[in-house]
Amino acid sequence: MVESAEQLQPTRVAQVMRAIQARIDRRQYTPGSRIPSVRAMAESMGVSKSTVVEAYGRLAAEGVVQPRLGSGFYVAAPLAPLDLAELSPDTDPTVDPLWMMRQALRPGGDDIRPGCGWLPESWMPHETMRKALRSAARDGTGPALFEYAPTQGADTLRTLITRRLWDQGVEATPEQVMLTDSCSQAIDLVCRFLLEPGATVVIDDPCYFNFMALLRAHRANVLSVPVTPTGPDLAAFAAILETHKPRIYITNSGLQNPTGATMSAAVAHRLLKITAPHDLVIVEDDIFGDFEEQPAPRLAAFDGLDRVIRVGSFSKTLSASVRSGYIAGRPDWIRGLADLRMVTGMATSTLNAELLSAMLVDGTYRRHLERVRDRLARLRQTVKLKLARLGIVPWIEPAGGMFLWCKLPEGCDAAEVTRRALAENVVLAPGNAFSASGAAKDFMRFNVTHMDGERVYQVLARAMENGRPAKSRR
Template identity: 60%
Template sequence: MGVIHDRIARRSLTPGARLPSIRAFAETMQVSKSTVVEAYDRLAAEGAIRSRPGSGFFVAAPLAPLALAEIGPRLDHAVDPFWVSRQSLEAGADMLKPGCGWLPAEWMPVESLRRALRGIIRTAEPATLTDYGSPRGLPALRQLLARRMVERGIETAPDQILITESCTQALDLLCRFLIEPGDTVLVDDPCYFNFLALLRAHRAKVVGVPLTPAGPDLALFAQALSEHRPRLYITNSGLQNPTGASLQPSVAHRLLKLAAEHGLIVIEDDIFADFEHEPAPRLAELDGLERVIRIASCSKTLSASVRCGYIAGPRDWIDNLVDLRIAADFSSRRLSAELVLTALTDGSYRKHMEALRARLAKAMAATSRRLKGLGIEPWLDPEAGMFLWCRLPDGLDAGEVARRALGEKVVLAPGNAFSPSQTAPDFMRFNVAQCADDRVFKVLERAMRSE
């Protein structure tokens, strides 16, 4: 099959060209006729070739013309909340991605996932492989997540949890449920860029509150509550993205008091919880899931390909979110949930996370040292996690540096992609797990000197 694909791609086989007969191709490739039949069937299913009864197989429709713009990175995109996502998700295999938000594939528990997949395929009931899942999500996974939350001090029952496809879907459902176009939502400044992208899609008014190493600036937080009367506040309490900061107890207590006084609902994205060496305070823990909703997923620690997250909140809200989920998405991903459940309970996850935390600590120290050698200073030294939020030397614009680096196939994460007020033009977020290649720092240095 690969031979035919290559010949079509090189235009040595053009639309309408007749392919060798099954017998002739089998003899040429020294394989069985059944192998050729299977290969031709797959090519036909892809639309690459078509069969004419009595005449043989022929190359199908004309290929789309090659476009240079589709081969290389897009340098013309604006530095906005979509910048990092566009560049990282569309990056080719030859590109380096110190600006992306996930771990390298070789850092993930691939063998554990393979074992889980093999076990599911071998033993699962037919319905697991073919039927819709419950809109609430797999009961056994909800039980496991509730138990894990209780262990972290967050009293939770399985009926307070809704399994979602991801953290992003969780946040999307909550925005559909809680806000209307034009409502005001508070976020940290800087914050995870996809918070801004999603809120833009929901036509919300976004107000940023400056972040300190201990949490949001409480004086400005209180001022924003009085001036804008927001409906929601969306945050990471532990290992905040992009800064790596963790909420301190005194700030957490005062923040919840302000939220109660102003009728504010808090969505706490806790996707980085398992990266911590020692858990930081959680708003959900202090609040008891009354006005704080917790969302998380396994994309950072298990697999971004296996889409599985969750919402934990008040029971009556979960019931309403289930109805919304049916309307918007119909059901949960049953197979994904089974895979996550198996991977989390096969005994290897704890060892994987212990090794991962140690590996990230080494990468954090090494990356910080290399960046400081270029005059790039971390805003703080995170206690754990994968991100460093850094200020570039005076006079440098992170957006321009990122564009120059992109031209050399290195994806960086400029600060204003994370800032609702656009006050971080000289900052960048670095993923320390993606900074092992020396080329990252060589390209970065050239891009900075070109300013």
């Protein structure tokens, strides 16, 4: 009993247990693999061997690891399936990305959804869609209606997307473009292609909440850089490059979600410059790009699709029901990604691609976008004024898009406001759902296209009044 002579420190035991559990969660230690020896772990964490023995013993009692006689401790084979919710670092469900997504997609006819990320269907090009469907019914070929698409997707839409990329200065060949079912799927494929479990990924803070949920599914080690009005904070980025080895950075150059920030040409240039010596791939998600009034500089154009992978979709501008997205990148990567796409989902839909192509070609898309942009610009002003009366102020004046990223009045907790509004069937998007660091608790993302009428402002006012800590109430 020599070892127990030393006083065990319960917090240190818990520390060791958490360290092991975290590495198992991130798949640094996989089932059946050996965890470090007691001595090695004690040294690396600067604790006594008896602390590690105690921690390993408790982990074994919990079934997390298994001792094997004479050869140490091994990670137990898990019986439970992947639980995304369990991988969540958050305890508050209101700011959990999964919860946010489920809420936003939950059917509910009477709900008002300033927290959602899309335009109302009444804004969408109904007549163009119906015309495309009639045309498919009349002229659709047998292959288009019934056959599997080629591995990189239907040629017509790929060619149209390639042409649109050239318009943005991204000189891609059609071989560098492949179709996916959605922008989310595009990012998921890139992650499957480039990430190992435990790999480090950089995201913006705040950023689209699904990046965080998706990266959980990949067991990535997620780090974030603060967003400034002209792009990511480069000093913070440089520090991460020095101390970690991030594999991917995911961002929106134009109309960053949720802030609406636009990357300046100088920041784009410097970002590419500081990342050049590192083995980092930048995933530029352009899903909101077509809403920009003045197109922002594109990383994909600066870089020439070398270390930048571009992803996008028409879910926000044409239809979220006709599923489609794309990836543009290095030809060898696109071949690998197309193989992965084929193996994990066979083919994309030629019919969907043909419907979108029909909606994209005849100039109606350009006119549709112009109308939407004008309407959005007017609405952003109207909603800004109405929110101002409640003391809610936009962080910046975005150069386009449907979002206003706003600061709530002093003392308001966005998650609490969200819970109270939900009880009145108003679905909001609290700041910390977008923040990896949890630094946005008094922020809220508002979708100006879902804020018609006075009711949403009345509900907001009530929820904010009740959402303040008691001391700051009247």
